[in-house]
Amino acid sequence: MSTHKTAIAWIDLKYSISGILRQNKTLLDRVNGSVDFGSLTALMGPSGAGKTTLLRCLNGKHKSGLSSDSKIYVSGKQQLLLSHVMDTRVIDCSGGEQKRVTIALEMTSLVKPNLLCIDEPTTGLDSEAAETIMRSLKSLSQLHNIAIIASIHQPNNEIVQMFDKLYVLSIGGHCIFSGQPKQLQPVLMQCGIEEILTDRREDQTAIELLLNISSINENNDCIQRLIQNQNIGAKRHVLNTAADHLVYSPHGIDIKTKRFTFADLWHLMMRSMLYTYMSQWKPLLLQSVFYILTALITSQLFSSGIGRTDGCYDSLWDVNSSCFRTLESDELLHQNIKFIFLNSVIIMFMPLTITSLAFSSEIHIFLNEHQNSKFIEN
Known part of the structure; x- marks a missing residue:
């Protein structure tokens, strides 16, 4: 299996919730994207943008709220720096060590996963522990050729550069960027946001600027240009390079279980x-x-x-x-x-x-x- 082969892809993914006493609310609005084997992908965006919802849709936990035209395609198909705590009870481990133990448990299951969806692995950790976690995930994705998607809040520039791909959601459940970190600034320039780039603080990075933009109302011109640019490019990529060797799975990853004995x-x-x-x-x-x-x-x-x-x-x-x-x-x-x-x-x-x-x-x-x-x- 080549490292560039797509592990999972989604086209026009829309997820809504409704209730008896509340109106229908769209959490994800026709987002497109894909994740490759052997890569580490960052799922970013402000609170309420739909990061956790997207992870749950992809791993099969959210099914009933998906629209009928949402398309999810999946592939037909350890080393976590823990040796120094191998004789320590988990309850006595630090926060970062406990998170690595959780990831290690997934790698020791009966069937080793080829896709890991991790929700906020660095939350509550200091910068050093967060970088250790991300280095471990990066090494894990390359060593075992696993596709890893991790939602993350406000990472520093060192952590951002560890990711092979960034997937940024905005308020309203729209994807405004999907690509390598080095492609971020050219995309912003291409969408006509150079005037914002020139007015930003000297110490503000491109990803910090994009995260600030992602918190703006979805009707903003900058947001609309980014959404349009992303939808065209991501959908074309999935249709041309991914969908031909992936299996259509309308409800995300299928769960293979047995009767309890x-x-x-x-x-x-x-x-x-x-x-x-x-x-x-x-x-x-x-x-x-x-x-x-x-x-x-x-x-x-x-x-x-x-x-x-x-x-x-x-x-x-x-x-x-x-x-x-x-x-x-x-x-x-x-x-x-x-x-x-x-x-x-x-x-x-x-x-x-x-x-x-x-x-x-x-x-x-x-x-x-x-x-x-x-x-x-x-």
Whole structure:
């Protein structure tokens, strides 16, 4: 496979959301583009421009909102600088190391991916950690001939130059630039924005200027010229050089999965137990202390007669006996009912609540693993 072969391409991709109480809103408006194998592509733009939405459309997570004429074509078809933390728990790793571990997990799946969609891998990291992450992704794309798309906010010039391709979205979900970093300034000049280029600050780079322009209203003349120039060039490129060897996939990347088996359940249960033993022993210890304290407090709230027979239940089996109920027996009956209710709440509902919270926090991990072919037929 040659490194210039296209991994995924999209033509007239339009994605909208609608609801009962809100109007139809377009998040991506007929964008065109492609990503090649062995390349690192930056997905850039202001907040709300549709970067995450585009990633989700390409990896198959957003299907229902795609327009009928949106076309997505896909191909028919490790080394992350982590050796110094190989014996360290993930929870004790730094932010940058945790992000690299996440990428490494994708590379160790049963089926090694040839396309990675990464949403904001540098968010929350300092400049040095961010550059380390991007150098790792750059090396990964070239070493394994993988197409990598990464959304990124406000990168410095050193990080921008690491990318093989920039894909910039503007407010309204329009693509205003798609190409190599060195092509950015000529495109701006070609679209007649040289007067803005001459008025910019001396320390302002071309990508910073473009990101500032991308925040302008979509009806602005500069934005319209960039959109028109991009749509013509990107669509021609996909139709002439990419669509002939790609497979049409109307809903993005197809997800190949299998039926869930008891073996999968066993492995997930063992993983959960190991995770609890290694990383969640403190909350488990606190739960144990809570139950012990509850037992001590309960013993002080109720009398020592709790659990004794009362209410003449034994006498029901003896027709010749008489039931003599006293105030003491009635009080004991009430105490027993309160005791049973309190234990039911503590023993049954508390673990149920903890389990529900754990399920809601981990279900998205399972769904991502299932989509990323962690559970597929051999």
